[in-house]
Amino acid sequence: MSLQSLASAPSLRKGMLGTALTISSDELDDVVLKAASRRDAHEFSLQITAAWTRFNLAALEKEAARLDRILARVVSLAAPSQYPAACEIAPLLDDARALDSALLSKLNAEAIGPEAVARIAPVRKFASDPRTLRANGIAAFVTAELDRWKDFFDNIESNPLTPEQRLSVVVDEDATLVLAGAGSGKTSVITAKAAYLVKAGIRQPEEILLLAFAKNAAEEMSERVEARSGVPIVARTFHAIAYDIIGIVEGSKPALADHATDDMAFTNLIKQILKDLVYRLSEVSKAIIQFFAHFLVEPKTEWDFKTKHDFYTHMESQDLRTLQGEKVKSYEELQIANWLYENGVEYEYEPVYEHKIAETGRRDYQPDFRLTESGIYIEHFGVRRQKVADGSERLITAPFVDRDEYLAGMDWKRKVHAEHETTLIETYSYERQEGRLLTGLAEKLAPHVTLKPRSPDTIYDRIVELKQVDDFSKLLGTFLRKFKSGGYSLQDCETKSNQMKLGKRAQAFLDVFAPVFEEYQKRLDGRIDFEDMILRAAHYAETGRYVSPFRHILVDEFQDISQSRARLVKALKAQHPNVRVFAVGDDWQSIFRFAGSDIHLMRHFGREFGGAFDGEAGVHRTVDLGRTFRSVDLIAFAARTFVLRNPAQIQKQIVPAGTATEPAIRVVSVSKGEDEAKLSEVLTAVSAALAPEATPATVLLLGRYRFVEPNLREQRRRFPRLKISFKTIHASKGLEADHVILLNADSGRTGFPSEIVDDPLLSLVSPEEEAFQNAEERRVMYVAMTRARHTLTILASNARPSSFVTELKKDPAYGIVAPPGVELEEHGCSECGGRLLGVTGKDGRIWYRCEHVQHCGNLLPACQSCGTALPRGTDGTTAVRCACGATYPSCPQCEDGWLIERSGSYGKFLGCVRYPTCVGKAKTSSGDRSTLTKPRRRNRA
Incomplete structure (x- = not known):
């Protein structure tokens, strides 16, 4: 039996036949020596105990240096000299637990004595409860460090840093996320963080990677860090660092494609590729024409909606324009019209019927189509077939359509044609459901019409003429960039399409995209685009071909990070065990999903970038700056309430810049054609409110789209005391003004929230969709609201105000003020479930439509x-x-x-x-x- 296996000193027990000596072991059954003499048993027990004690003390002495080293670091956690980050303390915990398992836990307190027990106790306590000791160490370090660097924090910026900003600088976890709301001074935090790391001796300048998204932002940050702190740290864009990595690994930097920095050139390249494929490859040209003719818009019909309101809202977000150029009322009508055009069958859409119908109390009868050469009419009926219990079939209509009334209308139309002896061809929704709408139409028309199919070239020229190629090229271009940056394959897209049940439209799109992508890659001809740049650099970092010098990675505008950029950051972080990621951003301002940004990377920051400690993954620290230096309370609180209607947004507290002394947010109703006049009224009021001796006030005009920009030259001439500028909301990130005026907050395709949402096809190469309706558009509105320091004025159509405006006006929590005058109410429409809105008609009377x-x-x-x-x-x-x-x-x-x-x-x-x-x-x-x-x-x- 080894001395190491003894669990305790031997025990003696006197019995009738002598003394029993028991030796307890951790490894074997207890050994009992019976009927020994009392003296011999006692002597033997003393010898074993002495040997056991010598053995334990010798074992402890053998690991004394290791114990002392671990003990010193554990004791130092009470007042650490550096932030006890998980990556720094995890190796110490591994050492402590290994020593405890191999030795300390096996040492017997009785054998080694109270002095040795006291010596090993801190290590054993740390091994059993490391989180408490680390948390206490963090608290002690932060308190001392904030005091030690007080003068630095007071003077690094023109105004002393806030308590929250100071905390974010000294916190140095494996991954630190600073939640920087609008106007909370995020640039001050990054500037101070970079300077602090160098001045505190934590890092050398070359060990710090400062990342920004835009070139001008990187340049501004570099200048600011050096000017404020004297520390020469160069901020770089993701593309710049990626390009440098490629140059280091490959020995030279590959040429950058001409279109990489020019969005218009990129879109034009896609358009040219489409055109060349149509004229060169017949199979590809068929796929392209097929998509334009039948899948350019989302193929939803009234059967996909439960209410008229939902159906109409969807239809308004689609541009159902045929190849002939007219706008039709349903997707199935679009299919029919485009099939007729493809096959050279001339037609009129919704012509007035050639015979006058007797007075019916309704408008003139207009069949869906009339074929001009043959005079044949086509009516498309929105009915499907349903089997009933007895095995027979009945015709049914969409959920919100009165079936009896609709079927009566079908009979009436048939009678009209029968009475006037005109030929009527009927098509039905159930034919599309069964996949034979167009083949069935061809069979029905065969006796009456000779088809003269137009060539793909002719049809494509028509598509170009209708300007449908422009938007489709942008869609293809966006898809291509997201496809590359996300590292997707065509198989990935097809699998995701099946999961999302996107159907034939997705397959038709991929049939076009595949040859376009192949041709695009050929035309790069050895050059690279930005997507190649990031992915190639990430690969070199992941495989170790690039050895990173960076130990701190500071990322600005983190809410805009994409999967490919995140992959590069993770690869750089993984190269060394003590690399920290310090991210500053605001998930409330994540508005670039169309460009690849993935808000889930920020929402799951710990999971994506955090460290590991004591069996816990995703270890990170979040600091909420909270305080805004920009907006007064009424604007700051209203914006916070508005964006947090989406429960998925990260909760943040807001401390406003000041208290408003008058209403800060107004909604102004605009009648048709009054946009310029109402804007002038608002600017007049802003200008008149300025004190005579006051400096000119800044006024920022914002639009969801650039086309709403007014005549700035005229407005500036009329209001010389106002510094007036215009930006789209996306371009206004980071800007602020005394007064903000939001233009065209209307409903509609190009309104706000925009109804030209991301095409569902982009979901094949996009992060998971957000469940909350208009989630990103709500964040765009938050960005618009928080550009304002003192007042926010929203101009909205009195006929079609946006749903955002309606929400702001109805909920008292927002404190919105409408100007004096008649404010027309909204009412529900009993016909479709939409809204009845008050408008002023041409006759000067008020109507509700x-x-x-x-x-x-x-x-x-x-x-x-x-x-x-x-x-x-x-x-x-x-x-x-x-x-x-x-x-x-x-x-x-x-x-x-x-x-x-x-x-x-x-x-x-x-x-x-x-x-x-x-x-x-x-x-x-x-x-x-x-x-x-x-x-x-x-x-x-």
């Missing part, structure tokens, strides 16, 4: 009594009441209308105010109240 004016057509006059408000029905009554007190009989036919007196061929009667859209009527009576009669329901298919 549905926001989906192209599709719904619900239009109501304001109350005839007050001329401004909209009468609304009351549950349980047959009356419609206005806020002004006027009442009207409700319409028996529709939900929104009411009856007014009209004259007809048979005298006076009560008719709906929505006539001719609604033909609801009632008889007049000689008494005070009207006798309502519900007329026969008219078809409105």
